[in-house]
Amino acid sequence: MKKLAIYTLAAALLGSTLYAVSAAEKAAEPAQAAAPAEAAKEPPVCFESRKGASEVTQKEVKPGLPNVKCSPTTGAALWYGDPYDGTVPMGKMPGLEKLPAGHAVVKPRSEKLALMPMCGTACHNGVGPNANPPTLPKDKRAKPNPTMEAMVPDLANLQHGRGRIWCMDCHHTTKRNMLVDHFGDPISFDQPQLLCGKCHGDKLRDWRDGIHGKRIGEFTSTGKKRWFTCTECHNPHNVQDGARNRGFAQLQPEPPPQLPKGMKDAKHEKLHPIPH
Amino acid sequence: MTTKETPKACPAEEQPSVCTAPPASADPAASAPKTSRRDFLKAGGMLSMSTLMGTAALMTQSDDAHAAAEWAEHFQKNYRLMTDAEKAEARARLERRYSQEYGKQVTVDTTGPQPGVLMGYALNIRKCIGCRRCVHACVAENNQSRGTKPGEKIEWIQVLRMERGKFEQGKMDHGYPEGLGIQVGGNAYTPAGQVLEGQYHYTPEAVPEQDATYMPIACMQCEKPPCVKVCPVRTTYREADGPVVIDYNWCIGCRMCMGACPYWARRINLTSPVLPKEEMNPVTHYLGNRPRMRGVVEKCHWCLQRTRHGRYPACVEVCPVGARKFGNLLDPESEVSKILERKNVFRLKAELNTFPKFFYFYD
Numbered sequence: 001m002k003k004l005a006i007y008t009l010a011a012a013l014l015g016s017t018l019y020a021v022s023a024a025e026k027a028a029e030p031a032q033a034a035a036p037a038e039a040a041k042e043p044p045v046c047f048e049s050r051k052g053a054s055e056v057t058q059k060e061v062k063p064g065l066p067n068v069k070c071s072p073t074t075g076a077a078l079w080y081g082d083p084y085d086g087t088v089p090m091g092k093m094p095g096l097e098k099l100p101a102g103h104a105v106v107k108p109r110s111e112k113l114a115l116m117p118m119c120g121t122a123c124h125n126g127v128g129p130n131a132n133p134p135t136l137p138k139d140k141r142a143k144p145n146p147t148m149e150a151m152v153p154d155l156a157n158l159q160h161g162r163g164r165i166w167c168m169d170c171h172h173t174t175k176r177n178m179l180v181d182h183f184g185d186p187i188s189f190d191q192p193q194l195l196c197g198k199c200h201g202d203k204l205r206d207w208r209d210g211i212h213g214k215r216i217g218e219f220t221s222t223g224k225k226r227w228f229t230c231t232e233c234h235n236p237h238n239v240q241d242g243a244r245n246r247g248f249a250q251l252q253p254e255p256p257p258q259l260p261k262g263m264k265d266a267k268h269e270k271l272h273p274i275p276h
Numbered sequence: 277m278t279t280k281e282t283p284k285a286c287p288a289e290e291q292p293s294v295c296t297a298p299p300a301s302a303d304p305a306a307s308a309p310k311t312s313r314r315d316f317l318k319a320g321g322m323l324s325m326s327t328l329m330g331t332a333a334l335m336t337q338s339d340d341a342h343a344a345a346e347w348a349e350h351f352q353k354n355y356r357l358m359t360d361a362e363k364a365e366a367r368a369r370l371e372r373r374y375s376q377e378y379g380k381q382v383t384v385d386t387t388g389p390q391p392g393v394l395m396g397y398a399l400n401i402r403k404c405i406g407c408r409r410c411v412h413a414c415v416a417e418n419n420q421s422r423g424t425k426p427g428e429k430i431e432w433i434q435v436l437r438m439e440r441g442k443f444e445q446g447k448m449d450h451g452y453p454e455g456l457g458i459q460v461g462g463n464a465y466t467p468a469g470q471v472l473e474g475q476y477h478y479t480p481e482a483v484p485e486q487d488a489t490y491m492p493i494a495c496m497q498c499e500k501p502p503c504v505k506v507c508p509v510r511t512t513y514r515e516a517d518g519p520v521v522i523d524y525n526w527c528i529g530c531r532m533c534m535g536a537c538p539y540w541a542r543r544i545n546l547t548s549p550v551l552p553k554e555e556m557n558p559v560t561h562y563l564g565n566r567p568r569m570r571g572v573v574e575k576c577h578w579c580l581q582r583t584r585h586g587r588y589p590a591c592v593e594v595c596p597v598g599a600r601k602f603g604n605l606l607d608p609e610s611e612v613s614k615i616l617e618r619k620n621v622f623r624l625k626a627e628l629n630t631f632p633k634f635f636y637f638y639d
Contacts, residue, residue: 049596064380064558069416076409079416080593098609206639210611211619214598218586221609233597248597250482254408257476258429266477 046070046077049214049233050249054107061085074252083216083226090227091191095208103224105217109231110189115151116177123147124176136173140166152237160239161199170195170236189231196230345373355523355562356513367562374567378556385561387584389517395578395633396518396605396612398621399492402638403599406483406490408435410591410600414494417579417590418565419557423550430543432576433494433591438474440487492600494591495520495541495576496624496632503533503542512573518605518633519578521563527572534573538625539632542575578602605633 046068048054061067061082069079087105096104110116137143142155149155157163172178178186179195187194197204206212210221213233217225230236239247259266348369353362367384374382411433415422420430474491484490501520504512511526512533534542548570560566564580579589583602592600603610608617612635615621619637 071409071412076596078409078413078594079590083593209614210601211615212598214595216588216593219583219588219602219610220586220604221607221611223586228598246484248405250484251405251407251596253406253480253483254412256408256479257411257431257434258426259477261426266475269475269477
């Protein structure tokens with residue numbers, strides 16, 4: 001009888017604890033449900049090619065038609081309603097004379113680079129002991145500088161060109177919000193292909209012919225297209241990113257397909273039976 | 277359409293006077309109106325026909341667009357045999373039905389092949405990072421079923437993850453079977469380069485992985501498609517501008533084409549498609565991404581609703597690395613023509629003589 005009483009007491013205690021836990025969970029649920037609802041009010045921003053490069057904010061271009069759809073899993077752009085949203089004409093490019101005017105458009109990147117307007121005014125403003133004429137480090141190595149290292153980690157050991165080039169090979173010496181060509185003339189950040197093509201000529205040719213890189217819009221050879229420029233896909237400061245060392249940063253993949261009916265996991269997908 | 281014709285109804289009350297012959301016998305016993313079996317069947321047949329036609333007329337004009345469309349679809353021709361007027365009628369009917377069903381203005385395009393266009397596809401096998409964005413873009417564009425229960429989720433593109441093999445000096449003398457000294461060639465039983473076996477359900481933290489190569493597969497839009505050859509109802513056929521299409525209304529779901537396709541490109545929807553209203557893409561094509569019914573085979577058609585109007589397919593537009601290329605094979609300036617001219621190109625399972633218009637390349 002005493003045993004029974006103890007069991008009853010234990011059961012009651014357990015029951016009350018469970019009730020309390022479930023009540024706490026129930027209380028927490030509405031709070032969790034409310035959070036995504038608040039987040040949904042703000043238009044989602046999805047990244048286009050690689051994370052941290054070009055981003056696009058979802059909006060309606062026509063009633064019921066969004067300019068872009070974002071992946072709920074990875075936040076990547078999954079579908080384009082309007083491929084030309086927010087683009088400007090690319091400008092002149094040798095070898096594209098046959099293309100009708102305005103049919104090659106790009107998304108200006110200089111607006112997206114938040115710190116760029118400050119480069120030429122805040123620090124590299126032509127004022128200071130080394131400014132006129134500009135004196136550059138003789139060893140052509142970037143000096144440790146917390147501001148720059150915050151933006152470009154691993155600055156002192158930059159691995160573009162396997163460590164054989166440094167900042168001023170790409171950035172203009174005096175106009176810091178511009179890139180530089182072989183003649184020392186400035187190049188806009190919106191046309192990085194003019195800079196990259198200096199060394200990667202074969203890739204520039206392929207890019208011009210549509211073999212390398214990404215384009216969206218009309219597929220006909222004279223159709224209107226949005227061209228993705230070099231830096232929208234590649235990070236020039238860290239081109240060898242990723243475990244595969246292949247020039248494109250690693251990404252989180254989208255979810256896998258549904259498993260075949262009756263299968264609980266994908267263990268049936270064996271690798272090659274003979275190890276190699 | 278036959279269903280729109282208003283039949284000469286033979287109302288039930290007037291059946292005896294109109295539809296039966298007067299008595300021929302002088303016998304008063306036999307003078308009462310008497311119907312022969314033939315007359316009875318004739319009357320009955322006309323009655324049922326009139327009911328049927330009347331219902332048809334009612335259904336086509338009913339407010340329920342779904343019922344009207346379904347009824348009319350039972351009597352429509354194979355899409356290839358339809359006249360332009362019949363196509364327009366089918367289009368209007370479907371637009372009405374889908375708009376009502378999905379609560380938005382749905383358009384069903386019937387644009388045919390454009391002159392001077394032969395679509396071609398190219399994929400850079402070394403660039404693909406296996407991120408599966410193309411797969412999900414395809415689902416968003418083409419109104420596939422996207423339920424969570426087994427068999428409800430349909431994807432047309434598969435991305436295959438494959439191990440990388442390599443030739444090694446130490447393996448040069450490896451043969452099979454071991455110990456018998458039978459030399460079958462170095463590395464003969466290990467993958468050297470690519471073999472078509474791998475994983476579809478890989479889920480790493482990040483792609484691309486160090487020792488993997490990815491191979492996306494979808495419909496190859498063959499020049500000699502085995503699926504077209506075996507279709508018993510001739511519902512699937514090759515369009516003049518390249519893609520192999522399906523007239524979903526004539527598909528009987530026999531899955532012969534699925535068996536014949538060497539590229540695992542076709543899917544069948546055995547459950548009622550799960551397509552949320554808000555996710556439905558309202559820009560559709562009759563032979564392309566219009567919502568499919570249960571029990572029909574479906575597959576990639578290179579986004580006909582886009583490509584017939586010059587737009588890139590959805591998978592091309594979202595590929596983050598630009599591995600996917602699309603163009604007009606008849607235009608020497610197009611991307612695909614330049615790739616065929618300049619790059620190392622191969623076609624999958626070329627030994628089967630299906631002549632795909634989908635080219636894999638590498639540089």
